Amino acid sequence: MTVCPHPDFDAEVDVNRLEDIGAFTADVRIRCIACGEPFAFVGIPAGLSSDGPRVSVSGLEVHLPLRPVSAGLGNPTPYGFSVTAVGGGGTNATAGESGPHRHVVERRRGIA
Numbered sequence: 001m002t003v004c005p006h007p008d009f010d011a012e013v014d015v016n017r018l019e020d021i022g023a024f025t026a027d028v029r030i031r032c033i034a035c036g037e038p039f040a041f042v043g044i045p046a047g048l049s050s051d052g053p054r055v056s057v058s059g060l061e062v063h064l065p066l067r068p069v070s071a072g073l074g075n076p077t078p079y080g081f082s083v084t085a086v087g088g089g090g091t092n093a094t095a096g097e098s099g100p101h102r103h104v105v106e107r108r109r110g111i112a
């Protein structure tokens with residue numbers, strides 16, 4: 001049995017209007033096209049919330065709260081930006097590194 005390198009992906013997105021609370025969500029699922037294996041979302045708590053992302057109990061579907069840009073994002077926006085990769089020699093590893101490592105590429109807050 002060969003291990004699929006998961007070369008291509010299929011993403012399903014359902015955008016929902018929650019009329020009773022005047023909110024919107026996007027529900028996203030990702031699957032490898034080559035082998036059909038679903039992907040689980042990592043580091044997101046399970047449940048439903050209009051305040052932030054949540055995943056299904058299985059972790060295979062992420063529920064993302066949305067709002068139209070015209071509704072405003074606040075000033076400053078609530079968004080920071082950071083890139084963190086934790087792994088054991090995967091594709092993000094620098095040549096010569098081995099074993100678990102962490103890369104924090106950038107961390108800023110309050111950018112548009």
Ligand SMILES: [Zn+2]
Nearest residue numbers: 004006032035
């Ligand atoms: Zn695959």
